[in-house]
Amino acid sequence: MxxxxxxxxxxxxxxxxxxxxxxxxxxxxxxxxIYTVDSAFGMAQxxxxxxxxxLAMGSDEEIRGSYxxxxxxxxxxxxxxxxxxxxxxxxxxxxxxxxxxxLFGSASFGxxxxxxxxxxxxxxxxxxxxxxxxxxxxxxxxxFPDNTLLNQLFPSTPVVLVRVDGHAMIVNARALELxxxxxxxxxxxxxxxMKQGRLTGILLDNAEKLIYxxxxxxxxxxxAVQLDSGQRRCFAQGLTTVTDPGLDRVDVxxxxxxxxxxxxxxxxxxxxxxxxxxxDYYIPRxxxxxxxxxxxxVKAYADGALGSRGACLLSPYNDRPGWVGFLRNNPAHYDxxxxxxxxxxxxxxxxxxGDSANRLILQVYNKYLKGKNDKRWRIEHAQVINDQDFGLxxxxxxxxxxxxxxxxxxxxxxxDRLGADRLKGAYAYKRLLEQNGWLPLGTDFPVEDISPLKxxxxxxxxxxxxxxxxxxxxxxxxxxxxxxxRGMTIxxxxxxxxEKEIGSLEAGKRADFVxxxxxxxxxxxxxxxxxxxxxxxSSGVKVY
Numbered sequence: 001m002x003x004x005x006x007x008x009x010x011x012x013x014x015x016x017x018x019x020x021x022x023x024x025x026x027x028x029x030x031x032x033x034i035y036t037v038d039s040a041f042g043m044a045q046x047x048x049x050x051x052x053x054x055l056a057m058g059s060d061e062e063i064r065g066s067y068x069x070x071x072x073x074x075x076x077x078x079x080x081x082x083x084x085x086x087x088x089x090x091x092x093x094x095x096x097x098x099x100x101x102x103l104f105g106s107a108s109f110g111x112x113x114x115x116x117x118x119x120x121x122x123x124x125x126x127x128x129x130x131x132x133x134x135x136x137x138x139x140x141x142x143x144f145p146d147n148t149l150l151n152q153l154f155p156s157t158p159v160v161l162v163r164v165d166g167h168a169m170i171v172n173a174r175a176l177e178l179x180x181x182x183x184x185x186x187x188x189x190x191x192x193x194m195k196q197g198r199l200t201g202i203l204l205d206n207a208e209k210l211i212y213x214x215x216x217x218x219x220x221x222x223x224a225v226q227l228d229s230g231q232r233r234c235f236a237q238g239l240t241t242v243t244d245p246g247l248d249r250v251d252v253x254x255x256x257x258x259x260x261x262x263x264x265x266x267x268x269x270x271x272x273x274x275x276x277x278x279x280d281y282y283i284p285r286x287x288x289x290x291x292x293x294x295x296x297x298v299k300a301y302a303d304g305a306l307g308s309r310g311a312c313l314l315s316p317y318n319d320r321p322g323w324v325g326f327l328r329n330n331p332a333h334y335d336x337x338x339x340x341x342x343x344x345x346x347x348x349x350x351x352x353x354g355d356s357a358n359r360l361i362l363q364v365y366n367k368y369l370k371g372k373n374d375k376r377w378r379i380e381h382a383q384v385i386n387d388q389d390f391g392l393x394x395x396x397x398x399x400x401x402x403x404x405x406x407x408x409x410x411x412x413x414x415x416d417r418l419g420a421d422r423l424k425g426a427y428a429y430k431r432l433l434e435q436n437g438w439l440p441l442g443t444d445f446p447v448e449d450i451s452p453l454k455x456x457x458x459x460x461x462x463x464x465x466x467x468x469x470x471x472x473x474x475x476x477x478x479x480x481x482x483x484x485x486r487g488m489t490i491x492x493x494x495x496x497x498x499e500k501e502i503g504s505l506e507a508g509k510r511a512d513f514v515x516x517x518x519x520x521x522x523x524x525x526x527x528x529x530x531x532x533x534x535x536x537x538s539s540g541v542k543v544y
Contacts, residue, residue, distance in 0.1 A: 083240025147201030
């Protein structure tokens with residue numbers, strides 16, 4: 001047999017040898033532009049994944065020449081990013097909100113009531129009618145409504161409608177009766193609103209607890225359905241990890257069980273709600289960690305929200321003379337909590353909106369952290385900061401955890417609350433980034449939309465989904481595109497002590513990534529929200 005006739009067999013033998021010399025992977029993604037978000041903000045064309053982790057990154061030729069896999073995906077020139085991480089969201093509440101009356105975007109309280117009527121008609125026999133999303137700042141006159149209409153329409157069924165930010169609610173007379181709330185009742189760290197001697201149904205902050213304690217606990221089946229619905233929507237947005245601040249032990253145990261059964265695939269970082277039952281159980285045992293769950297934070301609340309005037313300010317509200325808001329607890333509470341946790345491995349994370357609340361928490365943190373450290377204690381929102389207090393973040397390595405779409409939602413009325421001078425220290429993300437050189441970004445959903453692309457738009461271009469305002473709201477505090485992507489990935493991971501596992505695409509890390517059809521680093525602002533999520537992978541498994 002001459003050589004020409006033997007050539008196919010020779011090539012086949014060589015090919016087989018090459019096959020055997022290539023390392024086995026589970027998945028190869030190629031023909032793409034990968035933003036690794038590693039320390040060099042490097043790029044790659046292809047990635048090999050094995051056992052849920054990144055095996056290697058490189059060019060198409062390098063990866064396809066060195067690795068083989070049963071699953072090979074040609075990304076068609078599209079763009080790969082680390083899975084988006086929401087550094088502050090209410091995942092459990094979001095799942096639950098999908099099964100209640102949706103009130104977001106209502107232009108009047110009349111519209112709110114109509115939506116509740118429609119929901120009740122579609123879901124007859126509800127023991128309690130729940131809803132969320134109203135915002136009086138969108139109503140004519142921007143004043144809190146009262147419950148007169150709800151009382152007339154629902155005389156025997158309790159109705160609980162939570163404001164968009166979760167820091168206020170309006171309830172009907174039946175709900176007030178079941179909670180034992182009466183005219184003239186006073187509660188620390190909250191408010192039970194009255195008008196002409198009668199209850200209006202408006203409850204602020206700590207007063208909401210009186211209602212929540214009466215609402216029946218969800219069954220395990222309903223809880224699972226709601227979280228599954230929530231995770232499917234999150235995966236569709238490219239989210240692979242969410243941070244949920246303020247959960248109770250029962251939530252942690254249910255989440256852990258759902259994850260271990262394989263029903264809940266969302267990766268979660270959880271902060272325990274600052275309650276004795278939670279802390280007395282978990283703090284002595286130390287942080288709890290699995291492949292999908294990390295419970296290491298403690299969430300405290302310093303004040304309420306700016307939209308409901310519960311944020312605690314150093315001087316009175318510009319649109320309510322004599323009123324400065326309130327603290328949710330006595331200052332001594334935050335001092336004792338910090339004194340306890342500073343000697344543990346737990347991370348203290350405190351909600352603070354107003355400049356007075358932020359100053360108090362910054363001073364308490366600085367008292368116990370005593371300079372630079374790696375405790376990564378956080379202030380959630382860090383929304384209104386006095387000019388004299390920005391330096392307190394960097395001095396004690398305190399992490400401001402911010403939600404950029406709050407700025408573009410609040411910009412329509414925040415100046416009315418704060419006045420022009422005080423507004424300059426609000427939503428000041430560039431100044432906050434400068435304090436430690438990194439800044440985790442989130443959405444606070446369902447307070448805001450779950451979309452990470454809206455976060456990117458708001459923090460880079462400082463405009464809302466309508467492109468308003470031209471030139472951006474306080475554009476001096478915009479972040480670069482690279483820092484925005486870091487804030488949604490590696491910096492969010494770092495805020496959760498997970499930067500060695502997720503947040504960037506590097507060998508040895510979890511293969512959490514999202515494929516988009518556009519290049520976020522180059523497209524115009526008008527194209528950001530037109531960008532489509534092609535697919536989302538968690539630990540190398542396609543979840544969307």
